[in-house]
Amino acid sequence: MANSQIESGAPITLQELYPSSPFFMEARSLRVTGLLKGYSVETAIGVIEDGDRSLKINTQHLRDISFRVGSVYQFIGDLHIEPNNEAILQARTGRNVDGIDMNLYRKTVELLRQFLDVEDNINMVE
Amino acid sequence: MDRSQQNTHAKLMTRDIHRLTPSPTEANCFSVGGISWVSRVETVGTIVYRDMAEKFLKFNVDDGAGCVTCILWLNQLTSPYFNRFSSSTILMHARTARRQARDIRIGAVARVRGRVGLYRGVMQITATNVVIERDPNAEILHWLECVRLSRSCYRIQS
Secondary structure, eight states, rough: GGGGOOOOEOOOOGGOOSSTTTTTTTEEEEEEEEEEEEETTTTTTEEEEEEEEEEEEOOTOOOOOOOOOTSSEEEEEEEETTTTEEEEEEEOOOOOOOOOHHHHHHHHHHHHHHHHHHHHHHHHOO | OOOOOTTEEEOHHHHTTTTEOOOOTTTTTEEEETEOOOOOOOEEEEEEEEESSSEEEEEEEEEEEEEEEEEEEETTTOOGGGGOOOHHHHHHHHHHHHHHHHHTTTTTEEEEEEEEEEEETEEEEEEEEEOOOOTTTHHHHHHHHHHHHIIIIOOOOO
16 A cells, blocks of 8 residues: 555754764655745745754645745655755645744654653563 | 543554554454553644545544554445434534545644554554644644653553
8 A cells, every 4th residue: 555655754853964863864754844944936945944954845746835934834755865965855745833832842852752762662672 | 451541532642553452352442551441542643645535535644653544434424334323413424524524635734533443454543533733833732742641641650
């Protein structure tokens, strides 16, 4: 079944996306959130930013979404690494998340990851 | 075994839904970590797949820890199962299901409640209620609730 192959997008912050990071892998499914700094209608490529980090997003497969520079968006998609080691997310879903509490989001992503890791370890022991 | 959760919608991360183990004696009853029994679950996540069939809508929800398949039945007007209900009740169910199906779009965040079950060896949710979340913090709050409930309610922590 086609849908059973859909990989869950691991929630990360843009600060965690750097070349030696475990998330910085070709075809890695990720969920990223950031402020839209720029968007090209011609190429359907946008750039989101969180703090001092930014990431290119290819939105060519998205429907029913309009982009407004200055708004916060969340995307789920697969990471593609260019030959020059630049990452671009091939978005499968996107949504406007204006009003999101980014501090709470960052802390919760960390907490959730710890929770899932502990659960994994418990299951391995069992 | 704690059966106090069996008639509530257990808030579980998708990864934990896939780890539910079926009861050897009771149909549609699953154990969480060998301690609590559940038959209904609640998940909140982004809709990443949608496939409309004649009698049902199949969609996938990604909550950041995994994906789960959900089925929303749309056969209220033709299924003999609904013969025991009055026509007005059947119509109400049919309209509600159609409205929910229309709102289920890729990229939207949905809160799905329903019965959990095994289909071809994989856990899936037969949805009884689907609400599209407008609050951008809804998923975050769901994650926090899942972590809290997992520690305080579904599993005994030493």
